[in-house]
Amino acid sequence: MSTNISSQSELQKLATERLETIVSDPEIQQLIGEWEVVWGPVVYQYDGEIIDSKVADSVMYMAKYQDSDESDAYVIAIAGTNPKSWYGMIVQDLWVNQTKLWNKGKPWEADFGDQASGMQVSAGISRGLQILWEMQSQEKLLIDYLKELTSSATKPILVTICGHSLGGSLSPSLALSLIDQRSEWDAQSNTTVSVLPSAGFSPGNEEFAEYYEEQLCQVTDRIWNELDTVPHLYQQDMLEQIPTLYEPHIEPNSLINRLVNFLDFLSKGGNYQQLCSQTPGFNLGYNEAIDNRLEDLAISELSILVAKLILRHLGYEAPPQWLINKVAKIIAPLIKRFITSRQSDKTLSDDKINEAEIEQYVEKIITEVQTDKSELDRNKSKISLIQLLLNLPDFIKYLAQAFFQHLAPYIEYLEVSDFWTMFKEKLEINPFGPLANPR
Structure with a gap:
């Protein structure tokens, strides 16, 4: 469905x-x-x-x-x-x-x-x-x-x-x-x-x-899977664990922290508490193969998410949707390049980021934002945005791992791989692509 x-x-x-x-x-x-x-x-x-x-x-x-x-x-x-x-x-x-x-x-x-x-x-x-x-x-x-x-x-x-x-x-x-x-x-x-x-x-x-x-x-x-980000929402002390879930494979960075800060901002004051919190989770480990299987990440949705984080970085708490869409359209080609780089002989982690290339995207973003926020300091914002977007490859890897950990390990842990395979064959569908396939 x-x-x-x-x-x-x-x-x-x-x-x-x-x-x-x-x-x-x-x-x-x-x-x-x-x-x-x-x-x-x-x-x-x-x-x-x-x-x-x-x-x-x-x-x-x-x-x-x-x-x-x-x-x-x-x-x-x-x-x-x-x-x-x-x-x-x-x-x-x-x-x-x-x-x-x-x-x-x-x-x-x-x-x-x-x-x-x-x-x-x-x-x-x-x-x-x-x-x-x-x-x-x-x-x-x-x-x-x-x-x-x-x-x-x-x-x-x-x-x-x-x-x-x-x-x-x-x-x-x-x-x-x-x-x-x-x-x-x-x-x-x-x-x-x-x-x-x-x-x-x-x-x-x-x-x-x-x-x-x-x-x-x-x-x-x-x-619940200890490496799944979703069960860590929205209890405060569990939210704080999200940036370090995939260490040492993926170290915390400013984009990951921005995402967690956004989730914390949304839930602040709710005093959320996980149900049956004493129930131990399972952990089947980090899946390194996912680092180079990123084609199933939806570029449009990912671009919207990154755009929201960029705008929060620039001081917006509730950016207008038109501006989110504009920034997402600007950043989408850069995200696509990082994702499709896995199709070459090099992995995403080996991809050398060209700061000059990032700079051209940053210039366009700042120009767009200044139509709504004319007082924005262009030079200061440019430097900080370049530093933020240097973390984009690891952020994409993080999201791919998070998506995998939210689906496939449960199939493996519950020992229903045969059913899952048959389910897809009978209906001739693969609803979540390779990222949802057990190892």
């Missing part, structure tokens, strides 16, 4: 077809058993007044395991961030500068003014949770389906809620929301809820994490 651009109805149809292809395939059934999709999949696509989404921004479904005799076992699966979804990244992932009261599992119904104290989740998680609660499969909300399920059950019900990345943050949030709203769907408390989140960032503050600890940590199997 991550590479598909279409209408909500077409994406909904595609998701349904692909999921049915997977669960009905005899070879895959030998690996994962027999499953029946009982609700969903439901695709959410943002429909705004000014700008619409053209991709799948959120996806969720529920499936029943067919080989269980003593109980009825179900999985509720929540998709991670679609890398093509600006709504998923900007709203659900990065809207952390504001928080909402937990409000017994319905934070979206709380007012932004209710900020004094208590359990809080990020505004992005609140919005993501609201989307999940309001999804309908055949005109039926998830909670309505669960209510029908529990009211007619003849044996115990087991529900595991899982997800990766954004799904790794939303799955425990949805689980706790369902626990707090249990009277609405499981009046007799016949259902055992467990959680299997992977690679999630911290969804809420310290009070929220403590409450989750009391309610669900004993039935939560949190999986």
Whole structure:
């Protein structure tokens, strides 16, 4: 779904077809058993007044395991961030500068003014949770389906809620929301809820994490990679570890630090705390081969990110989008050269940076910025920007490693490489390219 651009109805149809292809395939059934999709999949696509989404921004479904005799076992699966979804990244992932009261599992119904104290989740998680609660499969909300399920059950019900990345943050949030709203769907408390989140960032503050600890940590199997940057978001002391994650292969530099400072700026004041923080992570090591497999990094998105960091370096806290786009367009050819240099006999780390070449890009950037900020000291800014962009090759290597560590090691650690290979073959897709392939 991550590479598909279409209408909500077409994406909904595609998701349904692909999921049915997977669960009905005899070879895959030998690996994962027999499953029946009982609700969903439901695709959410943002429909705004000014700008619409053209991709799948959120996806969720529920499936029943067919080989269980003593109980009825179900999985509720929540998709991670679609890398093509600006709504998923900007709203659900990065809207952390504001928080909402937990409000017994319905934070979206709380007012932004209710900020004094208590359990809080990020505004992005609140919005993501609201989307999940309001999804309908055949005109039926998830909670309505669960209510029908529990009211007619003849044996115990087991529900595991899982997800990766954004799904790794939303799955425990949805689980706790369902626990707090249990009277609405499981009046007799016949259902055992467990959680299997992977690679999630911290969804809420310290009070929220403590409450989750009391309610669900004993039935939560949190999986996280120590070399994955995402689980280090947005808890302060874990954020501070991000620049040094890949030492000695990649040393901290000013661009990496700028990125972390930006994330710290976004989340400052939220007092974020990772869930089940005592759960140890796994570590399969740095992958040196990724240093020269950079072609799957999206140059346009990377250019936007670097442009934002450049503008923050020049004193902007919230640069205008038109200026971000202008700077991104200027810097994109330089980024492309660094990435495509891997196709030659030399590696990126061997590529000698020509300061004169960088200078011509810097001159264009400063000229553009001065149309908005005429008081900018040209000479001083030129020197500091050249020094900043000297770190660009290592910054690109860092992002490639971070992307790899967020995906492939989990496949290896969970020992599902055969399923992943078969999944790609059956659907004839490779959603994240070589950077998502286990070693």
